[in-house]
Amino acid sequence: YQFHVLVMNEMKARGYRPDPKWEDPLYRGLSETSYESLSSVPLSSPIYPEHDQNYLLECIENLKKKGIDTF
Numbered sequence: 876y877q878f879h880v881l882v883m884n885e886m887k888a889r890g891y892r893p894d895p896k897w898e899d900p901l902y903r904g905l906s907e908t909s910y911e912s913l914s915s916v917p918l919s920s921p922i923y924p925e926h927d928q929n930y931l932l933e934c935i936e937n938l939k940k941k942g943i944d945t946f
Contacts, residue, residue: 876900876913877922 879897886893896902901910921927938945 877918881922 879900883893883897899909900913903909935945
């Protein structure tokens with residue numbers, strides 16, 4: 876859910892207006908039934924442990940190869 880929140884915030888920052896239903900952590904869209912409950916977990920950074928400094932550098936290099944210079 877942490878990643879979902881990041882994506883939703885980025886969408887809003889870019890001017891998209893996602894359905895407010897997606898603000899509910901139990902909501903899973905039109906084709907899946909909602910969760911009845913979810914356990915709360917502490918926020919982590921990075922969200923995925925494999926997203927370390929090496930992963931970031933690999934992603935930046937990949938973008939550069941595609942002609943995208945973000946820094």
